[in-house]
Amino acid sequence: MKQILLALTLVLVPACFSPHAAALTEQQFLPAVSPEDNQAREVIESVSEQMQHLFDEQLPIKQKLTIQFGADDGPLFDPEKMQILFPYQFVTEVLNRFKGDNYQQTGLTAVEATQDAIMHTLAHEYGHAFIYSNQVIVLGKEEDAVDTLATLLLLNSFEEGDEIALSAADLFALEDEDVESFDDDHFWDEHSLDAQRYFATLCLIYGSDPEKNREIISKAQLKIERDSYCEEEYLRQTENWDRLKELYSVEPLPKQ
Template sequence: MNRYFIFFDQLVAKKISPKFLRASSRLRFICALLCLTLSCFSYAGTDQPTGGSYGLALDPVPTVNFVFLTPANTQQQQAKDIIQHSSILATIKQLSQTRYIFAPSLNIVFGSAKGPNFDSTKGQIQIPYQYIDQLLEHVSKTGAYPTQQQRYQATTDALLLTLLHEIGHAYILDRAIPVLGNSETTVDNFVVILLLNDIHRGDDIAINASRLFSTQALNNSNLRNNTFIQQHSLSQQRYQHILCLVYGSNPARYQRLFDSFPLAQRQQQQRQCNGIYSTTYQGWLYYLDN
């Protein structure tokens, strides 16, 4: 682009007619404007091969924002650290660029006084630090996770499921998706489809987090008094439905998932779950791919 500017400067030096110079100045301005515009696009995107030639590919913009309120004590600071040192934020952000795209952006507020819940009036998801503390305590009391790293991983897995659940409610409202049945089952489907198709270890997260949230697991836990748990605690029927979706996504891989079930129930699940998963997957992809 600089060689064009040099050319125009040479014209000026040779005292070309004022009329021509006026036209040249206008052309120079247009060139400069075009250069600026292209540089802005280049900054925002990357050059990638497109159909055998190089084209401009704009980087997708995240459509969720994370807000961290100031922790009030050491325990809340620990909860904040657990979130920030996990892969949760990167996962939620990436999915907001490709799967659930919000306009305007959806705010996720950590450290709120209420929640977890989706506040439709404020357009935000609220997650108290206390809830994360309760999750960690609940995970520790199960005795299934001997190391601190395993307990933190189980806690963040359960938190990811919680966040996806609330994002599901927000997404249904944002896209005006019709819910012809139980809204919690609809959101469960949304969560499991994302876990199985877009998230590393999503199958383990779906199975393990659902067990942590089952009514039986929460019977002797302080977590059972949380408002979110009281509203969303997994009944045995919902838990089996989640297992059914996981099994149906790959029957050969998850063939032992129903081994603890009575024979007749196990056979019924194995017959039905492939079709249930296929229908659920196709239904949600209609929205998530558009």
């Protein structure tokens, strides 16, 4: 079980609350239609409640948001319906990737790694909802911004946040292995390349605790002082998101 830290690094400073109170996120589980769907639902349920709690506490939004598990499309955020769509099939595909990679050799089971990747993906899609609902100004690619936000939430909110984020990074690396050659569509895509997402996540993980995570930075990167860049990048991004959350904060509604 992933334990949320009692003292969070990323905090929402209650300085100037909006007059609008935030709506709490709701979850909706569609019926599972296969054994694979049932297993996917079990994996989701093992982490979804604490992720929802994290979102409502740290990143409250102005509009009601529904996370629909078992949807036909996604994972994605639909701003028109204020929904995050999260298919069971996606969870099954992630689980099969980790199984196929013999991920248990890392010390984590494929199910545990899938739980971690789901947490990052949920945080990523919720980041889109937070930006849209609270009208947060984003400079650069929004996909990169919410990747960073998702990684920081995991790193700073969970005791083993670096391990959770590392599993998510490894999923990017596995997805990158599917690419045999690049064409124009890869570079036009709103997402950065999977390899770039992998290394950007590793950089934040290292920067959050260089001593603990020193093994994930190669000697070649150390020679060009990439390690010091990652420390600076982690601090800079954390401070930037703290400012944005304070600037665009809304008062959470009390839970019933």
